[in-house]
Amino acid sequence: MAIEFKLPEVSEGVVxxxxxxxxxxxxxxxxxxxxxxEVETEKALAEIECPxxxxxxxxxxxxxxxxxxxxxxxxxxxxxxxxxxxxxxxPKQDAPVQDSPAAQAPAAAEAKAxxxxxxxxxxxxxxxxxxxxxxxxxxxxxxxxxPATRRLARDLGVDLYQVHGSGPGGRISQEDVQQYVxxxxxxxxxxxxxxxxxxxxLPDFSEFGPTRREALNKIGKTAAQHLGTSWSVIxxxxxxxxxxxxxxxxxxxxxxQKTGKNGPKVTMTAIAIKAAVTAxxxxxxxxxxxxxxxxxxxxxxxxxxxVAVDTENGLVVPVVRDVDKKTLLQIAAEVTELAAKAxxxxxxMNEMKGATFTITNLGxxxxxxxxPIVSYPEVxxxxxxxxxxxxxxxxxxxxxxxxxxxxxxxxxxxxNGADAARFIVKLSALLSDPFTxxxxx
Amino acid sequence: xxxxxxxxxxxxxxxxPGGYPAAFEAADHGKQVVLVSDDVALGGVCLNRGCIPSKAxxxxxxxxxxxKEAAHWGIHFGAxxxxxxxxxxxxxxxxxxxxxxxxxxxxxxxxxxxxxxGSFLSSQLMELTYKDGSKKTLxxxxxxxxxxxxxxxxxxxQIGDDRVMDSTGALELKDVPGKLLVIGGGYIxxxxxxVYAALGSEVTVVEMLDGLLPGADRDLVRPLQKQLEQxxxxxxxxxxxxxxxxxxxxILARLEGExxxxxxxxxxxxxxxxxxxxxxxxxxENTKVQLDDKGFIKVNRKMQTDDPAIYAIxxxxxEPMLAHKATREAKVAVDVILGLPAExxxxxxxxxxxxxxxxxWCGLTEAQAKDRGLDVSVIRFPWAASGRAQAxxxxxxxxxxxxENKTERILGMGIVGPGAGEMIAEGVLAVETAAxxxxxxxxIHAHPTLSETIMESAEGMFAQATHYFxxxx
Numbered sequence: 044m045a046i047e048f049k050l051p052e053v054s055e056g057v058v059x060x061x062x063x064x065x066x067x068x069x070x071x072x073x074x075x076x077x078x079x080x081e082v083e084t085e086k087a088l089a090e091i092e093c094p095x096x097x098x099x100x101x102x103x104x105x106x107x108x109x110x111x112x113x114x115x116x117x118x119x120x121x122x123x124x125x126x127x128x129x130x131x132x133x134p135k136q137d138a139p140v141q142d143s144p145a146a147q148a149p150a151a152a153e154a155k156a157x158x159x160x161x162x163x164x165x166x167x168x169x170x171x172x173x174x175x176x177x178x179x180x181x182x183x184x185x186x187x188x189x190p191a192t193r194r195l196a197r198d199l200g201v202d203l204y205q206v207h208g209s210g211p212g213g214r215i216s217q218e219d220v221q222q223y224v225x226x227x228x229x230x231x232x233x234x235x236x237x238x239x240x241x242x243x244x245l246p247d248f249s250e251f252g253p254t255r256r257e258a259l260n261k262i263g264k265t266a267a268q269h270l271g272t273s274w275s276v277i278x279x280x281x282x283x284x285x286x287x288x289x290x291x292x293x294x295x296x297x298x299x300q301k302t303g304k305n306g307p308k309v310t311m312t313a314i315a316i317k318a319a320v321t322a323x324x325x326x327x328x329x330x331x332x333x334x335x336x337x338x339x340x341x342x343x344x345x346x347x348x349x350v351a352v353d354t355e356n357g358l359v360v361p362v363v364r365d366v367d368k369k370t371l372l373q374i375a376a377e378v379t380e381l382a383a384k385a386x387x388x389x390x391x392m393n394e395m396k397g398a399t400f401t402i403t404n405l406g407x408x409x410x411x412x413x414x415p416i417v418s419y420p421e422v423x424x425x426x427x428x429x430x431x432x433x434x435x436x437x438x439x440x441x442x443x444x445x446x447x448x449x450x451x452x453x454x455x456x457x458x459n460g461a462d463a464a465r466f467i468v469k470l471s472a473l474l475s476d477p478f479t480x481x482x483x484x
Numbered sequence: 485x486x487x488x489x490x491x492x493x494x495x496x497x498x499x500x501p502g503g504y505p506a507a508f509e510a511a512d513h514g515k516q517v518v519l520v521s522d523d524v525a526l527g528g529v530c531l532n533r534g535c536i537p538s539k540a541x542x543x544x545x546x547x548x549x550x551x552k553e554a555a556h557w558g559i560h561f562g563a564x565x566x567x568x569x570x571x572x573x574x575x576x577x578x579x580x581x582x583x584x585x586x587x588x589x590x591x592x593x594x595x596x597x598x599x600x601x602g603s604f605l606s607s608q609l610m611e612l613t614y615k616d617g618s619k620k621t622l623x624x625x626x627x628x629x630x631x632x633x634x635x636x637x638x639x640x641x642q643i644g645d646d647r648v649m650d651s652t653g654a655l656e657l658k659d660v661p662g663k664l665l666v667i668g669g670g671y672i673x674x675x676x677x678x679v680y681a682a683l684g685s686e687v688t689v690v691e692m693l694d695g696l697l698p699g700a701d702r703d704l705v706r707p708l709q710k711q712l713e714q715x716x717x718x719x720x721x722x723x724x725x726x727x728x729x730x731x732x733x734x735i736l737a738r739l740e741g742e743x744x745x746x747x748x749x750x751x752x753x754x755x756x757x758x759x760x761x762x763x764x765x766x767x768x769e770n771t772k773v774q775l776d777d778k779g780f781i782k783v784n785r786k787m788q789t790d791d792p793a794i795y796a797i798x799x800x801x802x803e804p805m806l807a808h809k810a811t812r813e814a815k816v817a818v819d820v821i822l823g824l825p826a827e828x829x830x831x832x833x834x835x836x837x838x839x840x841x842x843x844x845w846c847g848l849t850e851a852q853a854k855d856r857g858l859d860v861s862v863i864r865f866p867w868a869a870s871g872r873a874q875a876x877x878x879x880x881x882x883x884x885x886x887x888e889n890k891t892e893r894i895l896g897m898g899i900v901g902p903g904a905g906e907m908i909a910e911g912v913l914a915v916e917t918a919a920x921x922x923x924x925x926x927x928i929h930a931h932p933t934l935s936e937t938i939m940e941s942a943e944g945m946f947a948q949a950t951h952y953f954x955x956x957x
Contacts, residue, residue, distance in 0.1 A: 105777075182856040184848075184888060184895055185831050187918030198825035212891035212920035 046095050047115045053082060053089050057392070059111045060084045061261045062104045067117070071099045080104070080116060083261045088388040097121040188215040196220050262357035273419040281414040281452040282463045286471040288430055289445040294477050311447070312404045313375035314480075315427060316348050318473040320367045321483045323400055326466045330399045332420040333457050340457060349398030349418065350378055352385040359385045360418065362398045406430060415452045422457045425470070426450035447474065486608050488623035490598070492518035494821065495610060495624040497602045497766065500528020502798030502810030503630035504586055509818040511593040518622060519595050520602040520612060525583040526590070528632055530807040532579055533652045538675055539838060540575045541657070545682035546840050549715070556877065566683060572657045598622070604767030607793045611767070626793055628817050629781060630810065631766055633759040633799035641667070641755050645730040648753045651676060661685050661751035665737055667725050669696040671837040673756035677716060678839050686717040688748070690739065694722050699835070700843060701850045703864070704900040707880040708843050720744045728753060761800045785827040787817040795821070809833050832896070832915035836905040841881060844908035847896030847915035848886055859889045863944040865937045867901055869952040872932040878902050883937035887945055892921040903934055910938055921945035
């Protein structure tokens with residue numbers, strides 16, 4: 044019996060995935076639950092196990108293709124009657140963050156929910172070529188409207204599934220489409236604050252010289268979309284400051300010397316996370332979101348900090364959860380672990396969700412200041428540049444101090460300029476004086 | 485536009501049932517159109533080597549059947565005397581009449597016909613190669629590719645002997661072979677097999693799958709298969725052809741299957757295992773057009789390819805490879821070029837098998853509805869309950885409708901029986917316009933016609949059909 048193995052749900056809410064690698068070829072014999080492909084979803088890489096054993100008759104996808112959940116991956120000739128109805132196909136995902144019990148429970152529940160039962164093969168021969176039908180992408184029947192009505196809807200940009208049909212069986216007439224458009228036009232304009240603007244088409248570059256095209260990978264596509272939304276929705280302002288980190292850097296180095304190479308990697312990012320939480324507690328608006336529909340500020344009573352990690356495949360932002368309940372050493376260890384996972388593309392979707400504030404540290408590369416983009420629906424992001432030795436006047440004396448450039452971008456709808464200045468001054472103070480940091484956090 | 489010998493606002497490559505309607509439609513909207521075809525006769529495979537000639541022959545085949553059947557009704561004809569040359573002439577006359585007609589229609593519309601082989605040099609330029617070897621360049625604003633398809637002929641069957649034919653060869657009607665092997669139980673194999681059987685060949689059909697006509701619902705195939713079993717010598721399912729060998733006395737076929745002989749000798753062999761798109765050797769590599777893994781040109785619902793200047797329609801643009809789909813796509817492509825809000829959004833492309841009885845279906849099949857888990861009712865109306873079917877002694881027919889339960893909307897129709905190909909039009913209209921059961925049940929159908937079976941099927945959605953009683957479950 045020939046069975047179509049379809050792309051199972053990889054993660055909640057994910058509707059399509061890019062095929063990163065296909066591990067089998069036509070003619071291969073596979074065992075039940077063998078990993079047959081790797082797919083790349085929004086930000087993670089997942090292995091796809093096939094619950095069926097048998098011979099691969101056809102591979103429907105190739106690496107690089109974008110495939111919808113439920114689309115056929117393989118046609119498998121199963122071994123006669125012994126249709127191994129192995130447990131449901133289940134994308135193998137990485138274990139959720141160990142030391143965050145809050146995140147662990149929902150993640151486990153989700154893993155259960157994504158396990159879809161093995162689809163039995165249709166009774167009809169697989170090679171059937173249905174005459175029509177294939178034109179509709181989904182399994183639901185097309186919206187009940189005749190060709191003339193459908194054309195009118197296309198002309199007006201109406202999604203027929205949204206239109207109430209007044210005819211028998213819900214059939215949509217041309218009048219129904221017109222009514223729908225009228226109703227929509229007379230409805231009060233949506234209370235959206237700013238909508239994304241679509242980019243005008245590109246000029247023909249070949250007039251100017253040769254070009255080369257390269258498709259964005261899934262991470263790139265997701266990031267581009269997210270950053271585009273963030274930038275167009277949020278009115279950005281960036282506030283800069285210099286924090287004197289001479290003392291804290293000295294303390295950090297001494298600590299690292301003592302603990303040696305195998306000790307915890309306490310980085311400036313980890314310290315900044317700790318300092319940020321203290322500042323966020325003092326200024327809760329920085330730990331909120333704006334609900335555009337109700338125009339309410341949603342204060343979050345948890346502190347999850349996103350940490351931007353630069354990887355070969357693009358920028359990803361894993362989240363350190365409940366940092367207010369963790370020690371500096373715990374945070375440091377977690378940042379190290381998440382960064383490593385990010386580089387190995389082993390981050391689970393849940394490890395990238397739920398941040399309330401984000402830190403991006405370009406100190407390892409250089410530069411002085413920059414204007415980071417707030418990650419919607421968060422309202423602020425802290426950018427750190429490279430610490431630089433400067434001559435400063437302290438009590439009349441010229442001293443060499445290590446100064447860290449800070450750049451705080453914020454959503455001006457939620458935070459006003461004075462509060463932003465207060466926030467960054469507070470943050471600077473915390474980073475300048477190890478004792479303050481110690482006493483307040 | 486770039487410099488070239490010829491200029492066109494729209495060039496259409498290929499003059500089949502996709503190409504010529506596209507050219508005509510564009511010309512009717514005031515576009516300056518060049519139609520490029522290297523086939524002397526217009527109309528493509530459909531008109532010259534497909535739909536039309538096969539229907540001329542099937543018409544004759546049906547007449548031969550009926551003459552034989554007439555014996556049941558007390559009318560006895562003698563054995564038919566078949567003049568093959570005359571029959572071939574008749575078929576050719578039908579074809580030339582129609583192709584000539586198309587030529588005339590094109591001329592009247594001022595479509596410029598270039599009898600040449602067209603190949604893309606770029607997204608703006610095409611090279612035309614004429615029969616005498618001369619070449620011209622043609623600059624265009626937009627191109628519509630309608631190059632069609634050709635019979636698939638796997639290497640293993642290419643044994644360099646013209647007794648092994650594809651559908652084109654079979655339609656040439658060179659002789660009536662004593663024994664004909666038809667490889668492939670799809671519609672082409674069954675139609676041509678029926679023709680040769682009627683003319684007197686002993687026809688064996690070999691099909692790899694476990695049923696004829698994959699894609700059609702089994703309950704519709706069954707009555708047809710029963711009839712075919714009488715018309716044909718043998719239908720061998722789940723049977724593979726391992727090889728063909730040319731011998732002086734015939735073509736030796738080696739077979740593998742439950743009921744198949746290991747070897748058998750045939751006078752001719754028809755390969756009808758499918759068709760392949762003609763997307764090679766037309767210079768697509770010089771454009772941005774992309775092909776899919778089966779070799780079809782990738783298009784969206786507006787028939788646009790990956791190249792903004794190039795559209796593709798018909799067989800070369802994907803399944804199902806049917807003339808009427810190509811013609812509709814032609815209109816869509818031209819509308820899109822004209823900036824009109826067209827899309828190929830057909831919900832019911834009718835599929836018709838012109839055997840005797842005919843088999844036709846449109847919209848969703850019962851199998852598809854079940855696969856998608858839709859909540860549907862399937863109502864069957866056997867033709868034994870139709871007065872007209874009784875009168876013509878063709879009670880094996882069956883009409884069935886597939887309704888969505890929630891809305892009583894018609895999602896699909898299937899018919900097997902004489903005239904099914906004509907009757908299916910009502911189903912297409914019903915599905916496309918989202919008609920509901922009551923629309924069909926309360927539209928008066930002329931009595932006594934076979935079309936009443938559609939009305940009565942729809943009645944079954946509410947209570948009982950007048951002429952058919954289903955015991956309550």
